[in-house]
Amino acid sequence: MPRTADYTIQGFLYQFNKTAMEILKAQDDDTITVEGIVEDIEVTSPAMLTAIQCKYHEASTSFTASAVYKPLLQMLKHFSENQTVNIRYVLFAHFPGVGKKPPAVDKSTLQAALASRDKELAKHVKAVPPGINLDSFEGRFTMEFGPSYDEITKQVSKELGANGIPVDDIETLAYPNAIHMIATLSVKHDPADRQITKKRFLSDLTAIRTTAISRWTLALKTREKLLQARRKQLKVHLDKNARLRYFVIDPSSIEDYDTEIVLFITDYIDKYHFKPAHISTPILCLCANRSEIQDIQHRLYAKGIVATDGYVGAQFEGSFFFREPLSSKGAGGKVKREFTLRVLSWDDYGKVLNDRKCDDLFIIGESDCDSLDTVDVNVERLAGATMKEIKYVMGVSNVYE
Structure with missing residues (x-):
């Protein structure tokens, strides 16, 4: 830089x-x-x-x-x-x-x-x-x-x-989250929304138990430590088998998206969606048009991953999109599924995600997902990171460079 x-x-x-x-x-x-x-x-x-x-x-x-x-x-x-x-x-x-x-x-x-x-x-x-x-x-x-x-x-x-923040929480939790909170306030349009008191600031800060990953926190000199801390925090839910996970990804805000997105999905499937106990098909929702979605589908197919996009002919059908894949046991008891991923265009049909709530929603990049109903959903926001860093914090890779 x-x-x-x-x-x-x-x-x-x-x-x-x-x-x-x-x-x-x-x-x-x-x-x-x-x-x-x-x-x-x-x-x-x-x-x-x-x-x-x-x-x-x-x-x-x-x-x-x-x-x-x-x-x-x-x-x-x-x-x-x-x-x-x-x-x-x-x-x-x-x-x-x-x-x-x-x-x-x-x-x-x-x-x-x-x-x-x-x-x-x-x-x-x-x-x-x-x-x-x-x-x-x-x-x-x-x-x-x-x-x-x-x-x-x-x-x-x-x-x-x-002001009472435990010393062990400052470097990788309280301090980066404080910077992230202020950065978030700074871009709000209404001046009234950019106001805060010390009392509320500290109350909000102490209530947050995950490290904010954003373009501002990752610009801090503790970037490596923040990624390590976030990796440990995400592991709690990622280690659970029966979790329905959605990924909303904005390609325009991720510098290595094109070279790494297929590798990320492949590695994710290999680690988190290969056992018989992995019964919840993940959804990849990209801020991209259908042509770009189809290109990703084809690249995934070349890597042995079949993804359904919910289209019957030229029409998108929600019920077809959310259908459960047919499955059987192959050699050695390995699970063979009709498809292992659902892929969707956020611009075209992103709101359909509200029809079936997930357990974990990963918002990667600078996506605006305000239209999604996130009540009772574990939302993980990861912005400012490269796809290699996303792979690292999600535990599908042990390196991020």
């Missing part, structure tokens, strides 16, 4: 870590808004609103005042429109090389930002009304130079422990 991409992802993770710190240090009933209306993080208490903008400049060699002109101008604009509201503005930014005596960001910096001739800042300069009271704004403004990415993650882990 290019270093610039690394820094972009770390920038988001840095903000999520700062958000976690604000939540964990808040009063129980303070309201924290992730991606607020004013800034990246907003903490609302009875006394005031603290609006925090978070910037991560790891790619910079050192601090330059011009790097913070844009957020300063944005804050000045908001201040000019809300001077009677009790708002504290915080610019929280990380720059390499800033030591114990950080540079001053004061009135002179504000004046320089307003006088900037940078074309990319022109609209922001213009948005600030002439004659704005910089002294008044400076009284409400704080510049904080944040620690390194590694250091802020340590601080969040320490704060989780200070």
Whole structure:
């Protein structure tokens, strides 16, 4: 992955870590808004609103005042429109090389930002009304130079422990789930849905007993440990014979899907659907069109796996799709089944999965499965992982690279 991409992802993770710190240090009933209306993080208490903008400049060699002109101008604009509201503005930014005596960001910096001739800042300069009271704004403004990415993650882990999370649960359970919860909040459309309190955050966090596997948690430096932890957690249900399992897979969000999907299904069948006791035919539901489904069917057939797609002629029939396969015993008592897999297009007939509930639903990739009825269903979400990693966490492979 290019270093610039690394820094972009770390920038988001840095903000999520700062958000976690604000939540964990808040009063129980303070309201924290992730991606607020004013800034990246907003903490609302009875006394005031603290609006925090978070910037991560790891790619910079050192601090330059011009790097913070844009957020300063944005804050000045908001201040000019809300001077009677009790708002504290915080610019929280990380720059390499800033030591114990950080540079001053004061009135002179504000004046320089307003006088900037940078074309990319022109609209922001213009948005600030002439004659704005910089002294008044400076009284409400704080510049904080944040620690390194590694250091802020340590601080969040320490704060989780200070809030009662068992030390053994922090690295592979509480911390990644905290980051995942904040990332999930950040993309909700309604600002009200992006709000949380410390009390609720900790309550939700302690109730979760599985490690979130997502593009954000797998971008953490503990990726290997998270995969190992998830593998152990999934083993509890995967070791049970009579479980009906559905897989909803989004090919577009899995980088090695085309080369690995058939190998994944083959290995899964070989491990979890070969005994006489394995009586529940799994369903593979792909976010793909029928032509793509048929291609997968043919590739599976070449590997000795027969999959039914529920079509009778040109028509899909639910009853035919859900029929039980004819079976017999072959040489050595090996089970021979009419088919060992049901395969379905999510786009065409995904809702038919509601007609017969499964025991385990595996949502792999970034699939939107809100239309499925998951009441009394064990739902396992695995996003951000490669198919090789999915094979590893599901126990069909002992390696993931």
